[in-house]
Amino acid sequence: MSLIESTVHGQVHELRLARPPVNALNPELCADLVQALHEAPARGARGIVLVGGPKVFSAGLDVPYLLSLGEDQDALLRAWTVxxxxxxxxxxCPVPVVAAMAGHAPAGGCVLALCCDYRILADGPYRIGLNETQVGLVAPEGIQALLARVVGPHRAERLLVAGAMPDAQQALQIGLVDELVHIDDVATRARVWLEELLQLPHMPMLETRAIARRDVIAALADERIDLPRFVAQWSHPDTQAALRAMLARIGK
Incomplete structure (x- = not known):
């Protein structure tokens, strides 16, 4: 059974992360997302809405699962690779994707949103950002580039070094998200945005999009993520202590 629920709204397909309670990104969920993103355009999708859960879009990587792997570097590398x-x-993705976030999007959840064409966040007490330093991790250079692409290099530096999580209003002000809407309207607004975009002449829109987004793809090149180095840092005492302290705070 897939951890991605797919709903068709004409030319727009909605892909919903379905691993409650917080859509923690384990290998199964990530693999199912890859498959769904490949299948949707083949099934006629000309636009995709990526939806998370209520109150939490995705809480990021499944840290308890990753910690359960212990010192198994190969297993850790496989988990981060997927x-x-x-x-x-x-x-x-060959068609536009909107991140419809009806809740918090920290760390890995924010990374997924940064890879989308457009980001809509629920207006309210919700936060989004790359809080890696807060939990003992180092955001790879390519991920830092994704953040700098949307908020500018100086602001990205401030956010990344502090592991800051701007609230909804702050995120809108700095361009980390494109719109704020009522929590109940996030997915609907995402579909409307896509439907309006799809009224444009199709080939010129897609070709222009492809050119404009080359830097997004380039940021995720293997050499800019350097997974072996990232996984090696996972075992650093500072990282392990911070991760376990985070789990203690949230009662895991």
């Missing part, structure tokens, strides 16, 4: 495969599938 996550970045999902990010690349979004970045390389």
């Amino acid at each position: 996550f970045f495969s999902a990010a690349r599938a979004l970045a390389e």
Whole structure:
């Protein structure tokens, strides 16, 4: 059974992350997302809405699962590899994708959103950002580039070093998200945005999009993620202590 629920709205297909309670990104969910992103255009999708859960779009990588792998570097590398495969599938998707976030999007959830064409966040007490330093991780250079692409290099530096998570209004002000709407309207507004975009002449829109998004794909190149180095850092005492402290705070 897939962890992605697909709903067809004419030319727009909705892909919903379906791993409650917080859509933690384990290998199965990431692999199912890759498959769904490949299948939707083949089934006639000319636009895709990526939807998460209520209150939490995705809480990021499944840290308890990753910690359960212990010192198994090969297993850790496989888990992170499939996550970045999902990010690349979004970045390389041949049709526009809107992130419809009816809740928080920290860390890996924010990465998925940054790989989309457009980001809509629920207006309210919701936060989005790359909080890696807060939990003992180093955001790879390519991921940092994705953030700098939308908020500018200086602001990205401030956010990344602090592991900051701007609230909805701040995220809109700095361009990290494109729109805020009522939590109940996030997915609907995403479909409307896509339907309006799809009224444009199709080939020129897609070709222009492809040129404009080359840097998104380039940011996710293997050499800019450097997964072996990232996975090696996973075992650093500072990282392990911060991750376990985070789990203790949330009662895991």
